[in-house]
Amino acid sequence: MKPSNAINQYLKEQASLDLLRFITCGSVDDGKSTLIGRMLYESQMIFDDQVASLKNDSQKHGTQGEDIDFALLVDGLSAEREQGITIDVAYRFFSSSKRKFIVADTPGHEQYTRNMATGASTADLAILLIDARHGIVTQTKRHSFIVSLLGIKNIVLAINKMDLVNYDEKIFRKIENEYKSFSQNLKFQNVQSIPISALKGDNVYQQSKLMKWFKEKTLFHFLETVKIKSQNSLNFIFPVQQVNRPHLNFRGYSGTVASGNVKLGEEIITIPSQQKAKIKEIYIGEKSIKSASFKDSITLTLNKEIDISRGDVLCKKDSLIETADQFNINMIWMAEEKCFAGRSYIAKTHNISTSIKILEIKKLYNVNTLKHQPSKELQLNDVAEVTISLNKNIPYKDYQDNKFLGSMILVDPLTNRTMGAGMINFALRRAQNLHLQSLSINKELREKINGHKGQVLWLTGLSGSGKSTIANALEKQLYAEGKKTYILDGDNIRHGLNRDLGFTDKDRVENIRRVAEVAKLMCDAGLIVITAFISPFRSEREMARSLFQKKEFQEIYISTPLKIVEKRDPKGLYKKARKGQIPNFTGINSPYEKPLNPELELDTSKSSISESVKKLLKIIS
Numbered sequence: 001m002k003p004s005n006a007i008n009q010y011l012k013e014q015a016s017l018d019l020l021r022f023i024t025c026g027s028v029d030d031g032k033s034t035l036i037g038r039m040l041y042e043s044q045m046i047f048d049d050q051v052a053s054l055k056n057d058s059q060k061h062g063t064q065g066e067d068i069d070f071a072l073l074v075d076g077l078s079a080e081r082e083q084g085i086t087i088d089v090a091y092r093f094f095s096s097s098k099r100k101f102i103v104a105d106t107p108g109h110e111q112y113t114r115n116m117a118t119g120a121s122t123a124d125l126a127i128l129l130i131d132a133r134h135g136i137v138t139q140t141k142r143h144s145f146i147v148s149l150l151g152i153k154n155i156v157l158a159i160n161k162m163d164l165v166n167y168d169e170k171i172f173r174k175i176e177n178e179y180k181s182f183s184q185n186l187k188f189q190n191v192q193s194i195p196i197s198a199l200k201g202d203n204v205y206q207q208s209k210l211m212k213w214f215k216e217k218t219l220f221h222f223l224e225t226v227k228i229k230s231q232n233s234l235n236f237i238f239p240v241q242q243v244n245r246p247h248l249n250f251r252g253y254s255g256t257v258a259s260g261n262v263k264l265g266e267e268i269i270t271i272p273s274q275q276k277a278k279i280k281e282i283y284i285g286e287k288s289i290k291s292a293s294f295k296d297s298i299t300l301t302l303n304k305e306i307d308i309s310r311g312d313v314l315c316k317k318d319s320l321i322e323t324a325d326q327f328n329i330n331m332i333w334m335a336e337e338k339c340f341a342g343r344s345y346i347a348k349t350h351n352i353s354t355s356i357k358i359l360e361i362k363k364l365y366n367v368n369t370l371k372h373q374p375s376k377e378l379q380l381n382d383v384a385e386v387t388i389s390l391n392k393n394i395p396y397k398d399y400q401d402n403k404f405l406g407s408m409i410l411v412d413p414l415t416n417r418t419m420g421a422g423m424i425n426f427a428l429r430r431a432q433n434l435h436l437q438s439l440s441i442n443k444e445l446r447e448k449i450n451g452h453k454g455q456v457l458w459l460t461g462l463s464g465s466g467k468s469t470i471a472n473a474l475e476k477q478l479y480a481e482g483k484k485t486y487i488l489d490g491d492n493i494r495h496g497l498n499r500d501l502g503f504t505d506k507d508r509v510e511n512i513r514r515v516a517e518v519a520k521l522m523c524d525a526g527l528i529v530i531t532a533f534i535s536p537f538r539s540e541r542e543m544a545r546s547l548f549q550k551k552e553f554q555e556i557y558i559s560t561p562l563k564i565v566e567k568r569d570p571k572g573l574y575k576k577a578r579k580g581q582i583p584n585f586t587g588i589n590s591p592y593e594k595p596l597n598p599e600l601e602l603d604t605s606k607s608s609i610s611e612s613v614k615k616l617l618k619i620i621s
Contacts, residue, residue: 235319
């Protein structure tokens with residue numbers, strides 16, 4: 001056979017193999033990177049020059065004396081090589097004659113839990129390494145819980161470093177039994193225990209001659225043969241990523257099959273519009289095919305034109321998808337900034353982006369003990385059960401049923417940074433029972449009788465900057481002109497509606513959430529609403545803005561400098577804060593986040609109250 005034909009035959013055989021995605025996880029120094037390096041080495045997936053380089057690197061950075069340090073094949077970051085730990089998630093590809101593999105080497109340190117969760121999110125199986133000398137440790141439990149939370153059903157309990165405990169079967173069985181007892185409360189379908197030495201190669205590829213008491217499959221043989229339940233056997237679900245219209249005579253719907261399969265001529269239903277049509281054509285690229293299945297990236301055409309947009313879902317009548325806008329979810333918090341109930345973000349779920357609000361933090365999981373506890377906030381790497389509200393209905397599936405339709409990420413609307421990852425447990429029933437009541441007298445009619453548009457002027461700035469003084473003077477002028485107005489002032493609101501709130505970050509978030517909702521109702525009544533609140537956090541001010549139509553909400557930054565307002569100190573608050581008598585005082589021991597793009601900026605150390613009012617009157621529509 002010619003070499004070119006041999007290569008073609010090899011590529012054809014490789015293309016026909018199924019793919020197993022798995023992760024390695026466990027505590028620091030349990031041997032995750034060494035195990036993957038050993039697999040790559042023994043599967044002959046590295047070239048001779050890489051082997052030579054590895055041997056050279058092992059002499060410089062290795063921890064195994066004269067032997068090859070296989071961990072260096074995976075620990076690519078210089079910081080990892082210097083510290084001997086894994087920080088980032090490293091992905092590697094290798095294959096055998098029976099299967100292709102993509103493995104993610106995930107960090108062991110607790111502070112990199114979010115990295116570990118990222119690697120687990122796409123995996124079908126997890127290899128959980130345990131140091132035979134130490135047994136089950138805190139990180140073992142932590143990673144097991146997160147792996148279960150992310151829907152991984154198959155676990156390989158690789159009890160490593162058996163060479164350091166003289167290949168003792170009693171130690172292996174003790175750890176195996178302890179883990180099986182611990183994992184009974186997790187959602188695993190199969191836990192396979194295998195004693196190994198990643199460094200020496202025992203039971204990785206070849207059966208260990210030093211552990212003849214273990215008669216089951218080696219680790220690699222198990223990975224080659226383990227059966228993973230595929231969503232290919234489930235009902236057809238196809239979230240639309242793009243409406244494809246290259247010219248007037250073609251309208252296709254592109255995306256990736258989230259489960260099941262579809263054939264030409266089959267009837268589908270669109271969600272949420274509930275319209276029916278039949279599959280006319282199926283394309284992979286420009287190639288026409290007769291059927292498509294799970295994970296295929298395709299373009300569909302239908303036998304008639306119906307209204308379908310990005311984010312809609314196509315399915316068969318036997319796999320109907322529900323929609324909702326409020327959910328109970330499990331969430332892994334991935335940001336340095338804390339999360340509080342009432343905060344708003346952008347949720348991205350399958351092909352939909354929408355505003356999301358944290359309604360309630362129901363419980364915080366202790367991922368080391370599998371118990372839960374109450375909490376008012378989430379910090380980096382916390383895992384919690386929360387309830388959320390979206391600003392529109394979305395097609396969904398429970399995460400355990402379909403990862404694609406049941407998962408979401410939370411994004412900061414200002415910085416576009418990922419803040420958290422969520423897994424839908426179920427929709428809240430109240431979301432399906434609540435409907436907006438249609439009223440005869442609407443906002444337009446109220447504005448007509450008032451003679452002006454309803455709108456909100458949101459004054460923000462430090463205590464003593466002049467917010468309340470400007471708001472009062474502005475209302476007097478508007479009243480004299482016959483305008484319908486109302487002032488929502490920070491101190492006044494805290495004597496009534498928000499008297500139950502303190503000044504912690506969580507309470508400040510809830511304070512602004514309530515005020516924004518009240519301002520929205522007043523704006524709907526056709527009033528000119530003037531708010532005077534410190535409102536120190538950008539995210540809460542952006543949340544307030546998101547409740548209103550364009551030009552209904554205007555942010556006014558009273559930018560009077562701290563040294564000026566502290567000198568004024570009309571209530572003596574700054575003096576008390578400097579003495580430590582007032583905790584969480586904005587500008588002193590609690591931050592104030594300046595507006596980035598306010599509609600108007602006023603500095604009362606440079607402009608008089610009357611001048612400030614004149615500037616405000618100019619922007620009122």
